[in-house]
Amino acid sequence: MAKVTTIIDIGSNSMRMVVLEKSSRFAFNLINETKSRVKISEGCYENDGNLQEAPMQRAFNSLQSFLNISKALKSRKIICVATSALRDAPNAKEFLSKVKNELGLNIKVIDGSKEAYYGGVAAQNLIDCDKFITVDIGGGSTEFAFINNRKIEKCISLDVGTVRLNELFFSKGDIEGAKNYILEKLKQVTSCGFDVPTTIVGIGGSIRALSKIIMNKNDYPLDILHGYTYPVSINKYIIESIINAKNNTTLKHIGVKKDRFDTIKEGTFIFNTILEELNTSRVITSGAGVREGVYLTDLLRSSNCKFPSNFNVSVRSLLDRFQIDSKQSSYFGKNASDIFEVLKPLHQLDDKYRVLLVVASKLHSIGTTLNFYKSNDNTFDFILSGLNYDFLHSSRVTIAHIIKFSKKSLPMKRDLDRYNELLPCFETMQWLSFMISLNLTINQDFSNPKVKYKLKENKLKVCLQKSIYLVESEVDKLQTPKGVKVKVVS
Template sequence: MTQTLAILDLGSNSIRTTITEYDNEGNFQVFERLQEMVRISKGMGKEKTIKPEALDRAMKALASFKEVYDKYKNLKIIAVATAAVRQAANQKEFLEQFKKVMGFSLKVISGYEEAEYDFYGVIGTLPVNDGVIIDTGGASTEIILVQKGALKERVSIPLGAVNISESFLDGDPITSASLFRASVELSSILNNLPWLKEAVNYPIIAIGGSNRTLAKIRKNELNQTELPIHGYHMNRQNVDDIIYELLNKTNEERQNIKGLAKERSQIIIGGLLPIRLIMEKIDCEQIIFSQSGAREGILFKEIETQTKKSIQTTDISNMTIDEI
């Protein structure tokens, strides 16, 4: 007996979905992987309103996903939204439009839930004992403390690549004054997380398109493009060298950096600021990159719930796409 399951993840930057078939033993195979960069959180501003242009981009992408879903019989769909929709003042309007287009409801998960799913996505695909998981999205950053393979602490802060960039780093090139303001704001939030002191010298497990861009740039520099991002390692000096290079370029110049998607060039500095400040705070020397996060965590939890079979650390080579 098999079940076909779609996980739909409405992030602040992109909308992603996977369609997976699993059996009673918990074995699974991914059939479809789709992603569209729609930047839902673009221009939300202090009023936290999803703009009409962003709503239109999202609905057009979703309509194309629905065409794929309609090819499957007896497809179960779990659809979740994260920070942008979570924070939106016009959330109700967005949810109503979603149901009108898709024919089913969208669940808005809390940052606390998102962090938990991140944990399960990482633990199910990487051998992590002690570490700090950082998932930097467009409008939030989830930080999870892992000790002895268990989730010890978690938090979601309402700052990510898009809203950091729009609130503080809108100059071109980015000025030292604006970078300082953004760093002070983020540091004040991190200083209210006393449990980070328990993570001194721990490695960081990095999730999210901005964080994974570090690995993509580094792999291009070393002609290692054939290596997978999942499980890729970098040290602090590698990270600093790349951020220094990015800061010394205009947005147009950044678009020519191999490994950096043009769609991400304007927000990449804001997207990398959380991980760099946390590296400094916990004296971290090693980053491990994960292509498995909340979407995979939802999948693993659903399979465990339905089959009563625990997901062991698994190869995700057939699960993920090289995300924008």
């Protein structure tokens, strides 16, 4: 696969592009994301589905700019897909031919099932959840993918979208007609032969805009949309306030951005109808969708479109980008696991914290690239936004705090106040802080020493194969939780 790849998604409402750089076999990072609200389907649903001249010209002009960006970033591969508006339009060939002849770009028009599949591929690889249904609300259609144990079981596409329903119903004031239309279409989902999960992974601009509003209304401490999770029941009043907003002034007061005034009510109405009909209890927001799904389908074509087990693309891409020594990161990871295991009779933590401790131990040094003297603080800030995929927000925040307090002193309660709702209990954070501090101290001279651990009651014996003065002198300075005593012997 090309080192730098461009993916363009031409939707009914927006055209989006991502440029992704491959850093190792399965790892990559985002180097550009561009969006243009071209509204290519504007006016088509009231004109027998035909694309109109002005929207086509807007899309063409935007594609020119997209290709300029792609070229400047030295992209060697461009994949361009088009969804509902072009697959429905009788005159789509006119636009496709113009783009191919004048811009040299081949656009692949995908059907609804393939669009749903790409969203499913993105979600199953980049969202930390085992069973859910994706919902991707676009301008012309809405896609669903049933995911169970990281496997896509069913893909469905419905002719339900913000632009389509606005032209057919909302612009005419026919709200009841819009709801009946959606409910009739949803029968394809509720009677497809699969149990509908109570968790929805939301994809698309309308759902992300709604999630951002809910996040702000709840004073959420982390400004990250991907992976943001909220219960439907206690946020229903926010959803209904958008649907019932009388004008743009009201929408602005609620927190809707200006560029969403024209679609947010329709998108929220569609989503609310889906939530109610599917009895959804929880929504997970996905920042990844069709574009990432197209990329991953290409990247992972030899592995059934799934990452290998125990592989995390965010961790791997950070290790690649910061050129962390593989032997050192492997040592810190294994040693973290050993320390966690030997102390388990005392800390009694769930094994999920072993995973977070290992990740924190592998990534702890990336902040030194930015500023050695503020390494932990730099890493903390970077991890909060840098662990882009396949981590719950609680996991991301916990890893950042483990690294921040990988020093001699344990965190105090006041140190954890800001992100308290996303962190485990205070005692758990103290244990995790102690274990990473011990881990880093043992390999302070980067010699990857051979070490064995023995625990007797509350005394941990660290058995080194040979004496290392730095380790022996520094371990004594570590603050320990619950009166644990540590002794180094060689």
